[in-house]
Amino acid sequence: MKTVYLDYAATTPVDPRVVSAMLPYFSRKYGNSMSLHSFGQEAYRALEKSRQTVADFIGAHLEEIIFTSSATESNNLVMKGLASVYGRKKNHIIISKIEHDCVLESARYLKSQGFALTELSVDKEGFVNLQELERSITDATLVVSVIHGNNEIGTIQDVAAIGAVCKNHHVLFHTDASQSFGKVPIDVSSLPVDLLTASSHKIYGPKGVGMLYLRRGVIIDPLLHGGGHEWGKRSSTSNVAGIVGFAKACELCENVMKTEHKRLSALRDMLTDGILKSIKGTHLNGPRGAKRLSNNVNISFSAVEGESLVLELDFNGIAASTGSACSSKNLQPSHVLTAIGLTHVDAHGSLRMSVGRFTTKKEIEYTIRMLKQAVSKLRNISPLHYS
Amino acid sequence: MYSPQTIAHFRTPHNYGELKHPDGRGEAGNIICGDIMSLYIEVKKNKKGKEIITAVKFKTYGCAAAIATSSVITDLAKGKTIEEALLLNKKDIVDILHGLPPIKIHCSLLAIDALGEAIYQYLTGHKRPVPSDLATRHQHIEKEKQIIEERLKKLKESL
Structure with missing residues (x-):
């Protein structure tokens, strides 16, 4: 796989x-x-x-x-x-x-x-x-x-x-x-x-x-x-x-920092925009542009719980993480997400993806496709409505 | 980590969806904890006049354990009489899943609660006597819902 x-x-x-x-x-x-x-x-x-x-x-x-x-x-x-x-x-x-x-x-x-x-x-x-x-x-x-x-x-x-x-x-x-x-x-x-x-x-x-x-x-x-x-x-x-x-x-890192920063930022934005455009009921957590780590994407999906999403992605070979309560040891949602004012449902539905030195454009395209499928499957099972 | 049985139920859950005209509908869980389960049942009398749960569907928002336990409870409840269904407990679910991580055991209780609530609604809707255990469970769940709603209200005010 x-x-x-x-x-x-x-x-x-x-x-x-x-x-x-x-x-x-x-x-x-x-x-x-x-x-x-x-x-x-x-x-x-x-x-x-x-x-x-x-x-x-x-x-x-x-x-x-x-x-x-x-x-x-x-x-x-x-x-x-x-x-x-x-x-x-x-x-x-x-x-x-x-x-x-x-x-x-x-x-x-x-x-x-x-x-x-x-x-x-x-x-x-x-x-x-x-x-x-x-x-x-x-x-x-x-x-x-x-x-x-x-x-x-x-x-x-x-x-x-x-x-x-x-x-x-x-x-x-x-x-x-x-x-x-x-x-x-x-x-x-x-x-x-x-x-x-x-x-x-x-x-x-x-x-x-x-x-x-x-x-x-x-x-x-x-x-x-x-x-x-x-x-x-x-x-x-x-x-x-x-x-x-x-x-x-x-x-x-020193040798490639400048070029990597540019390349990773582009992959990050490609992933972010790809998800926000193709999946409804999503929003980006954290800032955009130069004030954001070049490799970090964090998106909340309404009506979907993060741990389920991480596992669905894993079935398709994609490794990501979540700030959902269900995935934490104390069943509390991430303190970072609650500190920026996210509601419980948005914190539970968060997915963090971070790109790196070996990430390719093709992988980003594949991830967006698989994510779309996974979200739609989980929303079919979910009793919550999303917008 | 999850057992292969839990992963299998999560990956291809049985009986998910809604019943258009359910005889009973139950809800358990809350958004603070991140699990919400809706269970729908259809009840018909068999030839001997016993009430049988003939169809069960679920909709669940939650983690893999919540979805897998929902799937299992629908399998377990289907074909059972009301009395038999009320005897189901969390151990029945956990056994089928070959165990759950300790922190996820509460998800199996959620499934039991959702089924109990659906039966409660069926019984009260049909003006039937409610067994005292079930009535107590219902009151307990209602009370928890109130507490959660108050907590949510306070949280919203504090934001």
Whole structure:
């Protein structure tokens, strides 16, 4: 059966060139980067070269890059690591209502430990309001964390403006750039951001590798104590093969970012417009144009439930995802979709499709055709009316 | 994950659609949870004078489990007497589907409720006595509907 992968926002295949770069570090170059002998030195050099590549990719200094095991770990490290250092004097945290679960849950955990938490609302397209942000900042505010590119609805926040507000008020600013990293240029030498999270497996690198950019002068306590890896910020034997792969993935992204942005945006719009034009009772969630991630499409289908739609598409080889309650572990619809004001029926009927490096026009055409069939079948079974 | 039996019922559901002139129609579920099930029954007397459910149709908005359980309940109810149909329970459905993910078990209850409501409507519509169990179930479902409607109203006001 034909398969069409439209879930690049969940994870990406590892680029074959990344696999090639990684392979020697499993078999021949297997040293521990902390060992003194030549095996260790070889691993250490690969680790630091990779760190330089990643640092250069975002305009950072070498020592500002901390490798972790995932974006979730990076985000936990930000929240809990900052709280541990500064928490006694600064006990207020600001996040947006559309953060990824790992930021949201870390912040809520700190709330349970006595921190004050503000969750900024967003408008219909998912943008935070700068005035509301400014009003929310107090003398006790420790950090503001706002997701750069939203994983569900694709909204790209104006992090430069948010960072400027934070800088004015001497508050730390963190952004989770897991979805935007590698898709839009990020230059921390000019961007007023103090901490930034990124992930390898969203950019055709291996799973199990994440990154935290930590601006010089910002102090953080580690989650993992031990042998003092990553400047004592994150002990654990370095995942050299994975980190080498991550660096290679960054290199590849840098080379094609401009052309890929154009190509993916065109595929995204082709898919969006194709669905909106050919299927009634549909609307796009999130913004359009340059303020949207180049690979993200999120559409609500009235009178159809998302999980059913995902399975119907899967029968035809198409991989997508949904923000429906039925597909979640707690039977609640996506907090992002409810934050942008979607009714329950629209949140339940949402479908996220994300294109990527290996998506073709033909696949988009096929998807629109199959989606039309699937929606019509489910609407035939549905007791709800649509318009 | 879903069993192959659940996927099969979801993929080709049995008896979906509506009856134009149903003898009873029942609805269960709500939009907040994301499952709404409408069940239609046709009831005829057999030669012995027993009331038999001769046709069942459903329309369901919901996840694969909701659609598969709807499909199964129509199979199970068809050909049964009213008394027999009222004895059906969620275990009967779950067994046919070879299990459901724990979080989806409530979908099977939804199907039982929808059938119960259709029978309730049939009985009251024909001025027939309603068994006390069924009356209690009906009251419970009605009460839940009220609670949901109030919640929806509040949600709409808060938007």
